[in-house]
Amino acid sequence: MTREAxxxxxxxxxxVRRLVRSAAIEVGLSLIDQTKIITAxxxxVRNALVYAGRGELRVDVVENGAKRGLRLVVNDEGPGIPDIEQALxxxxxxxxxxxxxxxxxRRLVDEFDLLSKPGQGTTVTVTKWAR
Amino acid sequence: MDRVPILKLGDLLIVSIQVDLDDQSVLVLQEDLAAAVVSRGAKGVIIDISAVEIVDSFTGRMLATIAAMCRMLDAHAVVVGMRPAVAITLVELGLSLGGVRTALDLEKGVALLNHVGGTAR
Incomplete structure (x- = not known):
């Protein structure tokens, strides 16, 4: 089930923290992994709020063979990031x-992907797999 | 917005965070505590986060700021009751809260403050 905010x-x-918590419990993440993905x-989403004034989040349950995980996509239409390496x-x-x-x-999740261009906003996609 | 109550016990102030605070409430707590340390002449501040499930960089910075602020106002701050999952997450996030004194629970926090404040009393 997709959740959006x-x-x-x-x-x-x-x-958002509440929404991600309920999705993380549903997908079977351990307590520590729940804490990590909620913190991430x-x-x-605070970055989106601070730098773009507004952002959107999509939360999906994903599967890879027998593994289940949680994927978050945070998207904003802010100024974008000119130098991604520096921003990380x-x-x-x-x-x-x-x-x-x-x-x-990035350290709190298993997969991290950042797409951004100056003037075109930023999209961060992160995934945490249940162990 | 949630306002966190500040309790006074002798020359200690005790704050127990029981709900997930938004950023604005976190800043208000910081200001309320600074004012309370001065107006009540507190020597120690205990912040109980045993009910807190998430400490992100914003809340973590608040804890560090309160500790530094207390030092400047002649008081000691102790953060008590941090959950193991929160400790692991904070370290991975890159926030090890170097300047913040911690204790496992409220009782140990009070004992620590009595110890550090002992010579001054």
Missing amino acids: VIESSADVVA ASEL TDGWTTGTGLGLGLGGS
Whole structure:
């Protein structure tokens, strides 16, 4: 089942954490993996909110043979990221945060894909597989 | 927005976060605590996060800020009750909260503050 959410305020970030938690439980992620994917979701949708003012999240249950997992797609129509490698470096930020959101999220998930072009927004896709 | 109550016990302030806070509520708590440390002359602040399922970089930064703020206001802060899954996630995220004192539960947090504050009393 696909779940979708629109992020326009910090209350929506809380709602996203709740939504991802229920999907993570449904797909059978361990407590630690639930915590990791919810934290990654929180970081990614906050990035969309901070840098683009608005973002969208799609949550899908995915399967690969006998494995099940959770895939999150966070999409925004913000300014985009000119240098992706730099944006993934811990401590790098153009905002006021810690610069851990992108690089940290990448470490919390099994698969991480970032598509962005200046002026055309950013799409981050992450997957966490149940063990 | 949720406002987290700040309880006073002797010269300690105790905060127990029981709900998933949005960013705005986190900032309000930070400001409320700074004001309360000064107005009540607190020597220690205990933040109980045993009910908190997620600490992301924003909340983590709040914990570090509160600890630093307390130091400047002549008080000590202790974060108690962190869940194992939260600790693992924070370290992988890259936030090891170097400047933040922690204890496993409220009781150990109080004991720690009595110990560090002991020479001053």
